[in-house]
Amino acid sequence: MDGPSEKKEKVVKEKVVKEKVVKEKGATSGQGGKKKKDVKKETGLGLSVKKDENFGEWYSEVCKHEMIEYYDISGCYILRPWSMSIWEIMHAFFDAELKKMKVKNCYFPLFVSPGALERETDHIEGFAPEVAWVTKSGKSDLEVPLAIRPTSETVMYPYFSKWIRGHRDLPLKLNQWCNVVRWEFSNPTPFIRSREFLWQEGHTAYATKEEADAEVLHVLELYRRIYEEYLAVPIVKGMKSENEKFAGGLYTTSVEAFIPNTGRGVQGATSHCLGQNFAKMFEINYENEKGETAMVWQNSWAYTTRTIGVMIMTHGDDKGLILPPKIAPVQVVVIPVPYKDANTQGIFDACIATVSALSEAGIRAEEDLRDNYSPGWKYSNWEMKGVPLRIEIGPRDLENDQVRTVRRDNGVKEDIPRGGLVEHVKELLVKIQENMFEVAKQKREACVEVVKTWDEFSNALKEKKLILAPWCDEKEVEIDVKQRTKGETGAAKTLCSPFDQPELPEGTLCFASGKPAKKWTYWGRSY
Numbered sequence: 001m002d003g004p005s006e007k008k009e010k011v012v013k014e015k016v017v018k019e020k021v022v023k024e025k026g027a028t029s030g031q032g033g034k035k036k037k038d039v040k041k042e043t044g045l046g047l048s049v050k051k052d053e054n055f056g057e058w059y060s061e062v063c064k065h066e067m068i069e070y071y072d073i074s075g076c077y078i079l080r081p082w083s084m085s086i087w088e089i090m091h092a093f094f095d096a097e098l099k100k101m102k103v104k105n106c107y108f109p110l111f112v113s114p115g116a117l118e119r120e121t122d123h124i125e126g127f128a129p130e131v132a133w134v135t136k137s138g139k140s141d142l143e144v145p146l147a148i149r150p151t152s153e154t155v156m157y158p159y160f161s162k163w164i165r166g167h168r169d170l171p172l173k174l175n176q177w178c179n180v181v182r183w184e185f186s187n188p189t190p191f192i193r194s195r196e197f198l199w200q201e202g203h204t205a206y207a208t209k210e211e212a213d214a215e216v217l218h219v220l221e222l223y224r225r226i227y228e229e230y231l232a233v234p235i236v237k238g239m240k241s242e243n244e245k246f247a248g249g250l251y252t253t254s255v256e257a258f259i260p261n262t263g264r265g266v267q268g269a270t271s272h273c274l275g276q277n278f279a280k281m282f283e284i285n286y287e288n289e290k291g292e293t294a295m296v297w298q299n300s301w302a303y304t305t306r307t308i309g310v311m312i313m314t315h316g317d318d319k320g321l322i323l324p325p326k327i328a329p330v331q332v333v334v335i336p337v338p339y340k341d342a343n344t345q346g347i348f349d350a351c352i353a354t355v356s357a358l359s360e361a362g363i364r365a366e367e368d369l370r371d372n373y374s375p376g377w378k379y380s381n382w383e384m385k386g387v388p389l390r391i392e393i394g395p396r397d398l399e400n401d402q403v404r405t406v407r408r409d410n411g412v413k414e415d416i417p418r419g420g421l422v423e424h425v426k427e428l429l430v431k432i433q434e435n436m437f438e439v440a441k442q443k444r445e446a447c448v449e450v451v452k453t454w455d456e457f458s459n460a461l462k463e464k465k466l467i468l469a470p471w472c473d474e475k476e477v478e479i480d481v482k483q484r485t486k487g488e489t490g491a492a493k494t495l496c497s498p499f500d501q502p503e504l505p506e507g508t509l510c511f512a513s514g515k516p517a518k519k520w521t522y523w524g525r526s527y
């Protein structure tokens with residue numbers, strides 16, 4: 001597998017190398033003092049592996065740099081403030097959208113009684129091994145063991161049944177921001193596959209299928225926006241196959257991302273129409289306008305902290321993280337570059353004034369005035385953390401009433417007059433955001449391979465491609481493809497059938513079964 005190994009997982013004590021730096025010699029604006037190599041040697045900054053050479057190890061190292069801390073329970077990770085701030089920014093966007101949709105936030109308990117959990121057998125059956133149970137309090141056994149929610153259908157729907165009586169109680173639109181636990185056995189990977197994770201789960205009930213259908217797509221579009229507009233990660237919107245959909249529901253839509261380095265698809269978020277399956281099980285009925293008893297139509301949808309992992313994998317480079325400005329906790333870091341006996345206080349004051357001006361304009365800016373680190377060390381440190389834009393202020397800048405900007409995404413440096421700085425920085429942040437998306441999109445496009453035959457499919461799979469193939473849309477055929485591609489790195493499966501379907505000429509055959517193809521579908525190995 002590509003993620004960090006279980007063995008690696010258990011290494012919780014990371015060697016922290018944070019040596020104080022000897023007083024900087026010859027540091028001028030834009031130069032950063034010591035050569036990069038020296039800084040790395042001196043301070044332990046920098047990554048020990050390249051993204052292209054050992055992706056799993058690279059990812060683990062990038063995550064460990066202030067995003068997560070490994071924990072002494074495998075598959076559980078500490079979200080440090082840097083990653084939690086990113087989650088909070090996405091939360092603020094999505095929560096505001098929920099309010100526009102008139103979805104109400106609520107909070108249901110963490111524990112599920114065995115009775116409630118087993119009430120809906122269809123969907124729980126396959127997932128049972130992943131459910132974690134609390135069996136004791138202190139030394140005594142609990143009379144009834146309690147499950148920890150892996151998702152909240154069985155927790156919430158008994159109350160949907162209680163609260164929904166008449167057509168005036170509809171629609172019911174609830175959401176909760178919470179943690180869930182799924183005791184995964186396959187290779188844990190920070191953000192991407194962890195045993196506990198954070199998410200929002202939306203659960204809604206409508207009188208008609210049309211209303212439910214419309215909401216499924218509305219929410220999916222919000223998920224697209226989180227990925228593409230905020231995280232600058234290109235996704236494909238589409239329909240899950242019968243085999244890959246949520247078994248308890250009617251149909252599942254998803255946004256799918258792709259990681260070129262590993263050649264794996266990754267399900268970014270799902271928006272399900274549950275149909276009336278849960279309404280039947282949980283007796284969620286209401287009296288309609290005609291006085292008859294009718295069943296509700298339900299949806300559920302979620303996105304998780306996995307979003308952060310997909311973003312790291314997509315954008316990071318050999319210097320560490322690269323954060324898109326829209327989700328960066330700090331968008332601009334301002335670093336003083338003092339020189340010998342030059343006007344150090346003046347430089348510091350200029351840094352503080354720059355941060356105030358940027359902050360007032362709504363830009364998340366911070367100065368780094370620490371005197372125990374050299375400018376060079378600070379550059380590397382903030383590059384590692386992925387801050388999109390660095391501003392350096394040195395004696396020459398002070399003299400010329402200018403600052404130097406350095407972009408994290410492409411390294412481009414510019415000297416900017418302090419007069420028009422705020423406007424210029426705003427523009428730069430927009431450009432960085434756009435460029436990151438474009439670069440990621442081009443990289444993904446370069447991985448897409450359209451195949452027509454099984455041979456082309458197997459070759460494309462070997463070459464880690466994102467495969468688009470004409471398919472007969474039969475469950476048995478997908479199961480067969482999985483069988484035929486089973487290997488150490490996992491089997492290939494459908495990712496989704498894109499809503500945006502290329503033309504399918506009459507007579508096109510399924511790449512796997514040779515039967516008439518019904519649609520184009522993306523295939524690949526996946527996380």
Ligand code: 87F
Pocket residue numbers: 123124127128130131150151152153182201202246270272300301302
């Ligand atoms: C693991 C253990 C028990 C996924 C599980 O996608 C149950 C489950 O129901 C389980 N893993 N699922 C499917 C979750 C479906 C659905 N729930 C609400 C979502 C969106 C939010």
